Amino acid sequence: MNLFVLLTLLQDGLTTGAIYLLLAVGLLIVFSVTRVIFVPQGDLLALAALTVAQLEAGSVPGTLWLLDALAVLAVLADLLAGSRWRALRWLPVPALVTLATLFGPRAAAWYAMPLGLAIITPFGPLLWRLVFRRAAGATMLTLLILAMALHFVLEGAGMVLFGPDGAATAPLTEAAFAVGPLTLSGQSLAVVGLCAALVALLRWFFGATIEGKALRAAASDRLGARLVGIDAARSGGLAFALAAFVAALSGVLIAALTPIGYDTGFAIGLKGFVAAIVGGLVSYPAAAAGAVLVGVLESLGSFWASAYRDVIVYALLVPVLLLLSWRGRRAGEET
Amino acid sequence: MIRPAVLALAAALILPPLLPPFYVTLAAYVGLAAIVATGLVLLTGISGQTSFGQASFVGIAAYAAALLDGRPFTGLLAGLAAAGVVAWLLGFITARLSGHFLALCSVAWGLSFYSLFGTLPWLHGFNGIGGIAALPFAPGPRAGLAVVWAVVALGLWGAQNLLDSRSGRALRALNGARLMAESMGVDTVRLARGVFVLAALYAAAAGFLFAHVQRFISPTPFGLTASIEYLFMIILGGADRLAGALLGAVLVVVLRDALTDWVPRLTGAPGSYEAMAFSLLVIVMLHHAPRGVLSLLPQGRAAAPRPAAPPPPPPVQPIAAAGGEPVLLLDRISRRFGGLAANQDVSLAVHAGEIVALIGPNGAGKSTLFNIASGVLPPSAGSVRLFGRVLGALPARRRAALGLARTFQHVRLLQGETVRDNIALGAHLAGRAGMLRALLRLDRAEEARLRAAAEAAAARVGLADRLDTPAGDLPLGQQRIVEIARALCLTPRLLLLDEPAAGLRHLEKERLADLLRQLRASGMAVLLVEHDMGFVMRLADRVVVMDFGQTIAAGPPAQVRADPAVRDAYLGGVA
Numbered sequence: 001m002n003l004f005v006l007l008t009l010l011q012d013g014l015t016t017g018a019i020y021l022l023l024a025v026g027l028l029i030v031f032s033v034t035r036v037i038f039v040p041q042g043d044l045l046a047l048a049a050l051t052v053a054q055l056e057a058g059s060v061p062g063t064l065w066l067l068d069a070l071a072v073l074a075v076l077a078d079l080l081a082g083s084r085w086r087a088l089r090w091l092p093v094p095a096l097v098t099l100a101t102l103f104g105p106r107a108a109a110w111y112a113m114p115l116g117l118a119i120i121t122p123f124g125p126l127l128w129r130l131v132f133r134r135a136a137g138a139t140m141l142t143l144l145i146l147a148m149a150l151h152f153v154l155e156g157a158g159m160v161l162f163g164p165d166g167a168a169t170a171p172l173t174e175a176a177f178a179v180g181p182l183t184l185s186g187q188s189l190a191v192v193g194l195c196a197a198l199v200a201l202l203r204w205f206f207g208a209t210i211e212g213k214a215l216r217a218a219a220s221d222r223l224g225a226r227l228v229g230i231d232a233a234r235s236g237g238l239a240f241a242l243a244a245f246v247a248a249l250s251g252v253l254i255a256a257l258t259p260i261g262y263d264t265g266f267a268i269g270l271k272g273f274v275a276a277i278v279g280g281l282v283s284y285p286a287a288a289a290g291a292v293l294v295g296v297l298e299s300l301g302s303f304w305a306s307a308y309r310d311v312i313v314y315a316l317l318v319p320v321l322l323l324l325s326w327r328g329r330r331a332g333e334e335t
Numbered sequence: 336m337i338r339p340a341v342l343a344l345a346a347a348l349i350l351p352p353l354l355p356p357f358y359v360t361l362a363a364y365v366g367l368a369a370i371v372a373t374g375l376v377l378l379t380g381i382s383g384q385t386s387f388g389q390a391s392f393v394g395i396a397a398y399a400a401a402l403l404d405g406r407p408f409t410g411l412l413a414g415l416a417a418a419g420v421v422a423w424l425l426g427f428i429t430a431r432l433s434g435h436f437l438a439l440c441s442v443a444w445g446l447s448f449y450s451l452f453g454t455l456p457w458l459h460g461f462n463g464i465g466g467i468a469a470l471p472f473a474p475g476p477r478a479g480l481a482v483v484w485a486v487v488a489l490g491l492w493g494a495q496n497l498l499d500s501r502s503g504r505a506l507r508a509l510n511g512a513r514l515m516a517e518s519m520g521v522d523t524v525r526l527a528r529g530v531f532v533l534a535a536l537y538a539a540a541a542g543f544l545f546a547h548v549q550r551f552i553s554p555t556p557f558g559l560t561a562s563i564e565y566l567f568m569i570i571l572g573g574a575d576r577l578a579g580a581l582l583g584a585v586l587v588v589v590l591r592d593a594l595t596d597w598v599p600r601l602t603g604a605p606g607s608y609e610a611m612a613f614s615l616l617v618i619v620m621l622h623h624a625p626r627g628v629l630s631l632l633p634q635g636r637a638a639a640p641r642p643a644a645p646p647p648p649p650p651v652q653p654i655a656a657a658g659g660e661p662v663l664l665l666d667r668i669s670r671r672f673g674g675l676a677a678n679q680d681v682s683l684a685v686h687a688g689e690i691v692a693l694i695g696p697n698g699a700g701k702s703t704l705f706n707i708a709s710g711v712l713p714p715s716a717g718s719v720r721l722f723g724r725v726l727g728a729l730p731a732r733r734r735a736a737l738g739l740a741r742t743f744q745h746v747r748l749l750q751g752e753t754v755r756d757n758i759a760l761g762a763h764l765a766g767r768a769g770m771l772r773a774l775l776r777l778d779r780a781e782e783a784r785l786r787a788a789a790e791a792a793a794a795r796v797g798l799a800d801r802l803d804t805p806a807g808d809l810p811l812g813q814q815r816i817v818e819i820a821r822a823l824c825l826t827p828r829l830l831l832l833d834e835p836a837a838g839l840r841h842l843e844k845e846r847l848a849d850l851l852r853q854l855r856a857s858g859m860a861v862l863l864v865e866h867d868m869g870f871v872m873r874l875a876d877r878v879v880v881m882d883f884g885q886t887i888a889a890g891p892p893a894q895v896r897a898d899p900a901v902r903d904a905y906l907g908g909v910a
Contacts, residue, residue, distance in 0.1 A: 037435060131618055138625040141385055144438060145570045146621055148563050149614040156611030270442065277439055307454050314443035321428055321440055 007182050009299045015188040015257065017295025018195035019250045023272025024287045025202060026243035032219035033239040035140055036132055039147040041247045042269020043154035044120055048251035049260035050158065052116035053167035058107030062161030063119055067094050070126040077130060090129070093122050109170040117248045124244025125237035132240075133233060151266060158262030166259035169252055191253045198249070199288070202242075215239060271298070271313060278320050290320075339578045340491035343369070347484030351477040359476050363548055365588045366483035367541045372568045372580035373490045374537025379566070380574030381498065382530050383510030384429065387562045388441040391448035392418040392535040394557025396542030398452065401464040401552050407471055414543045415536055422535030426528035445559045452554035463553030470547045479548045486544060487581075490537055493774040494577055500773035500782060501766045504756055506530055507749050515747040518709065519825065520735035520764040529770050564591075567617055573627025575751075582629055590616065660723055661686050662829045662860040663708060663739075668717035670703050677703040679884045680717070683862075685829065690851060690861045692871040695881035696904060701864045702744060702833070704881070708862070709741045709831055710734045722828065736764055740827035742818040744834050744864075750807030754798060754817055757806045759789035761824030792820040797846060812838035816847070823854075830854065832863040836870045848874050872896065880904065 023041060030038040047063055054061040071094040078087035097118050105111050131150050135142060175186030206212040217225040218235035226232055247269075254260065254268065271294055278290025294313055301309035343366075350362050371389055379385050396414030403410035425444060429437055453461055469475070473482045497503050505526055508516035513523045546552050555561075564587060572583025594609045594616075602608050624631050661684040670678040677700045685691045693701050706712040708719060710731040719726045722737055740761070748757050762785040768778035793799050796816050801809065806817055815835055822830060836844050844867070851861055851874060865871050871878060872892040880888040880895060882904040888895050895901055 031435075037438075134622050135625055138621075140435070141379070141574070142570060142621060142625050144385070144435075145566060146618060149567070149617040149621075152614035153611050153618070156608065156614070160608065160611070273439060274443075277436065308450070311447045311450055314447055317440060317443050318428060321432060321436055 004181050005303070009303055010296060011182070011184065011188055013296030013299035014292060015191050015295070016254070016298065017275075017292035018192045019254050019268075020272045020275045020294050021288050021291035022195050022198060022246045022250045023269060024276035024291050025199060026246035027273055027276050028287065029202075029215070030239050030243045033215055034128070034132065034136070034143075034236045036143045037147055037273070038240075038243050039144075039266075039269065040127070040151045040154050041243055041272070042265035042267070043151055043158065044123055044244050044247040044265070045251035045254070045268060046260050046262055046265030047123075047154065047158055047161075048116055048120040048248035049169060049255035050162040050167050050262065051119055052112050052169045052252050053255065054162070055101075055112035055116055056107060056109055056170055060101060061116075061119070064098060064101055066157060066161065067119055067122060067126070068098060070094075070123065070130065074126050074129045090126065097122070113169070113252055116252060117245065120248035120251075121241060121245040124240035124242070127244075128237050128240035133236065136232075136236070155263055155266065158265075162262055164261065166261035166264070167255065168259045169255040171256040172253075187256055191257075194249075194253065198246070211238065267310065274313060274317060277317065338491075338495060339581045340488050340495055342581065343484055343488035343491050347481050347488055350484065351481045354477075354480075356476075359480050361588065361592055363476070363480045363483050365584050366480070366487045367545050367548070368565065368568060368588050369487045369581050369584035370483075370490050370541040370544075371538045371565050372572070372584050373487075373494050373577060374534035375565050375569050376574060376577055376580045377494055377497065377506070377537075378530055378534035380569055380576070380579065381503075381510065382506045382527065384527060384531065385435075385438040385566070386429075386441045386531075386534070387438060387559065387566065388445035388448070389534065389538045389565050390557045390559070390561035391445050392422065392538035393542035393545065393561075394448060394452055394554070395421060396539035397546040397552050397557065398458055398464075400543045400546035401467050402457075404467050407468070407547065410546075411543045415539045418535045418539035418542070419532055422532045423528070426531045429531055430524045430527035441562075442559065445562050449554055449558040452557055458554075461553055461555075463551060465551040467546050467550045467552070469550060470544075476548075479544075483544055483548060486540060490540070491577055491581070496776045497770060497773045498577070500778055501759075501763060501768055501785060502526065502529075502770045502773050504752075504760045505763060507752060507756075508760060512747055512749065514711065514731075515743065516760070517731045518711075518735060518741055519760050519821070520732050521760075522732060533770060569627075571617065571620055571628060573629030575626075576629060579627050579629045583627070586628065659687060661720070662722060663862065664720040665704070665708060666718045666720065668704065668707055668714045668719070670700075670707060670712065671715045676884050678707070678714070681881070681884070681886050683879055683886070683889075685860045685862050687828070687860050688855055688858045689876045690855050690863070690874055692875035692878045693862065693864045693881065694866070694868075694871060694878060699881040700884040701881055703884075705741075705831060705833055705862075705864055709739065735825060738825075738828035739831065740822035740825040740829070741831040742815065742822055742833055742835060746811065746814045746818060748806040748814055748817060751805055753803050754793065754806050754809070755786065755789055755802040757817055758792055758798075758820045758824055759785050761792070761821035762788045764825060788824055789820075792823045795823065796820045796850060810838070812840065812843060815839070816843075819847075819850075827859065829860045829862070832861065832865075834865055835863060836865055836867045844870055 023045070026041055027038055030036055030041075051061040051063045071090045074090040075087045078090070097115070100115060100118070104115065127150065131146055132143065135146055138146075171187040172190045173186040177184045177186070177189075204212075206216055214225070214230045215235050215238060217228070218230055218232060222232060225235070250268075251260065251265070272291070275291035275294045276287050278287070278293060294316065297316055298309055298313050301312040305312070346362075346366075351359070354362055371393060375386065375389055395418045399414035399417050400407070400410040403413055429440060432440060452458055458464070470479055470482060473479050498506075505516055505521045505523075508519075508521065509523055509527055509530075516523050545556070568583030568587045569580055570583070571586050572581070573579030591609075591613055594612050598608045598612050620628065663683075663685040665681060665683045668678050668681045669676065681700070681704055683691070683693075683704070693704065695701050703712065707714045710726070710729060710733075713728055721734060721739060724737070726734070749760075765788060766778075766781050766785050768781050772778045790799070790802060793802055796819055798813070798816060798820060801813070806814060809817065815838060819832065819835060822832075836847060839847060848870065851863075855861060863871075863875075875892055877890060878888075878892050878895045879886060880898075880901050887900045887904060888898040890898075
């Protein structure tokens with residue numbers, strides 16, 4: 001391998017690493033607020049990529065009808081749980097998105113991407129309402145199993161709605177810059193820039209806005225947050241909305257670099273999870289370092305031993321977990 | 336209530352001759368899944384270690400059986416050995432992890448083994464290995480079915496024995512109460528690793544049978560999806576009970592099969608909707624029974640025979656002569672948390688046959704000192720001498736073996752277990768039987784001895800008539816008394832009690848004081864943290880008062896009560 005190949009691989013690694021970071025952040029938000037490991041995040045990523053690809057091709061994606069169906073189910077669930085007019089709050093956003101899809105411009109790349117994000121993001125709170133909220137008091141293991149089951153449901157939905165073929169989305173930019181012998185792709189730069197900007201935005205959101213502070217309070221002490229009037233159900237919905245948005249954006253960005261199929265999301269989401277673990281599931285800067293490490297390792301791994309590249313990434317966990325277990329002998333244990 | 340092992344044995348006898356041919360295979364699959372799920376109940380449901388990798392162990396043993404085809408007994412031993420060794424090695428990592436770290440770690444090895452099964456050339460990749468011989472002593476599918484269900488029964492019988500033993504009690508404590516278990520002398524890391532290996536061996540036994548019953552193997556049934564299905568089984572059935580493994584295996588395998596049969600007929604599109612429909616069903620079932628379908632059934636807890644009258648409390652054995660060298664000596668202990676000095680130069684001695692009370696306002700540093708004495712926290716400076724030995728970083732478990740027992744300020748009992756089982760956990764160090772002896776039921780004499788010790792301790796604290804009550808059903812004050820009984824089971828020379836009288840009614844306090852006086856007379860040393868002044872002043876030989884991390888007074892109760900510094904600390908300077 002020469003320096004040129006190495007640099008190209010590093011560029012790839014950094015780009016995917018930035019996306020893993022986004023996913024890690026989404027997982028951290030959901031986990032700290034609701035104790036749910038959001039396994040289906042990867043599936044939302046795939047659904048977003050496939051949705052945008054169809055919008056770019058000028059057809060109406062099946063996820064739109066899935067969204068409407070989920071919204072109706074959420075209204076019914078709320079009505080069954082005894083609420084009245086408030087149950088209707090699930091309808092406006094999906095209705096608006098449906099209208100925007102049906103009557104908006106067709107096959108326009110600039111329109112397809114934001115529209116795709118708007119279709120997938122409401123999945124977060126809807127899935128929270130329909131799947132997780134009812135089990136909010138259950139053990140973490142039950143929540144994890146629910147998340148796994150939801151993963152299979154969404155993966156199946158992807159297969160039914162979009163078929164087995166992968167799809168690619170249009171890149172944000174076709175530009176490329178020559179730096180010495182190396183070609184920097186504009187898309188890579190855009191991805192890294194966007195991810196950095198989004199992480200900074202989230203930092204601001206959690207540090208400076210009242211909604212963000214409420215989420216942090218709900219994350220650090222559920223009961224205390226409820227006592228000062230923070231609505232636990234609302235925090236959960238918001239956390240899931242953020243995670244779904246982040247997943248959708250990651251999906252659109254990554255599908256411009258490599259085709260995404262209905263079943264590719266899970267593995268990508270898992271690597272975001274690896275990044276989050278490498279960051280100790282606690283700190284955002286450490287998760288960033290972990291994400292870049294995972295991305296670079298994967299990129300180098302696929303060059304040297306492509307059959308084993310996933311094994312290499314997961315093997316990274318072993319020293320990290322060993323280190324964690326040495327440091328705090330009972331990671332995650334009660335004090 | 337019929338034991339699940341008996342049910343499985345009945346299935347082994349009844350099913351093979353009666354079932355129509357199509358259902359013979361299905362019933363064999365249910366049995367194979369039940370074997371893996373039984374191990375997983377022990378690992379995940381009972382001891383709280385989530386594994387997304389059990390199918391890997393099934394695969395390891397199945398491949399061993401396929402490669403050693405023709406020599407089935409060698410194949411069985413090789414499969415068990417290979418799975419056991421891999422689990423033992425992985426156990427170095429997993430036994431120290433808990434919660435989601437372990438879950439993710441298991442996903443990682445689950446995926447890695449699957450990828451190895453698919454890529455290693457000598458395993459024939461995704462073409463698989465066919466033409467494996469049937470079991471030598473069970474040539475037909477019906478005989479195979481009988482063998483499978485006999486193994487299910489054997490596995491359930493062993494697991495049932497294990498749960499009803501010294502190791503079983505400690506396993507339950509692994510689930511969220513490791514600190515308490517360590518204080519009772521349980522080596523939790525070793526135990527966690529042991530149950531991990533055991534669950535892998537259950538999976539390996541199923542893998543061996545799978546290869547010889549199905550007679551063809553490929554990587555697919557050993558992937559992550561299969562591992563997740565095993566977890567679905569125990570969660571749907573009821574993860575904390577063995578019957579849950581059996582019920583879950585039936586539910587999942589039969590449901591899956593029915594859906595594969597029916598969904599395409601309804602939708603007209605084969606192969607798209609089954610996985611979805613199945614997972615949707617899982618979600619709906621979990622919404623209605625988050626603790627498993629088993630928890631919905633009416634359950635008759637087997638009423639244990641009760642002694643007509645509680646036996647009289649046994650006489651207290653003298654354990655040491657009063658006075659002499661201090662049993663516990665804390666010498667100039669300091670402990671800092673960042674900038675906060677919780678303890679500064681605190682010294683304290685407790686002698687045999689003496690009750691020392693540690694009092695002080697909230698935040699004075701009492702609990703920190705208590706945790707340093709019991710080995711939960713290391714001191715920043717100073718030394719701890721216990722029974723004349725200087726203790727460095729000796730862990731809580733080893734201190735328990737030396738003769739130190741403690742209770743907790745926030746009660747740490749296994750809420751769903753009976754008072755008897757909770758107390759018997761204190762007798763852990765009085766027994767030696769390991770998991771293997773428990774599985775084979777060779778520990779009965781010892782187990783009877785431990786139970787007798789637990790019942791004696793219960794009688795001594797006045798809980799003889801509550802032995803079969805789940806600990807969580809007792810009022811909080813009584814739960815503290817259960818903790819004291821558990822500590823007494825360790826036959827300690829030094830007893831550390833953290834607010835033992837909190838939540839007790841007047842008469843109960845009197846009874847507790849009497850008990851502590853008896854223990855003192857036997858030569859036991861007692862150190863207690865307590866807020867009830869009347870209780871402390873009537874009982875203690877010496878009182879040590881702390882404020883802002885320092886000792887401000889020490890001496891006999893009357894002297895301390897008169898001390899102006901103590902009055903300042905409690906009532907504010909002006910009074």
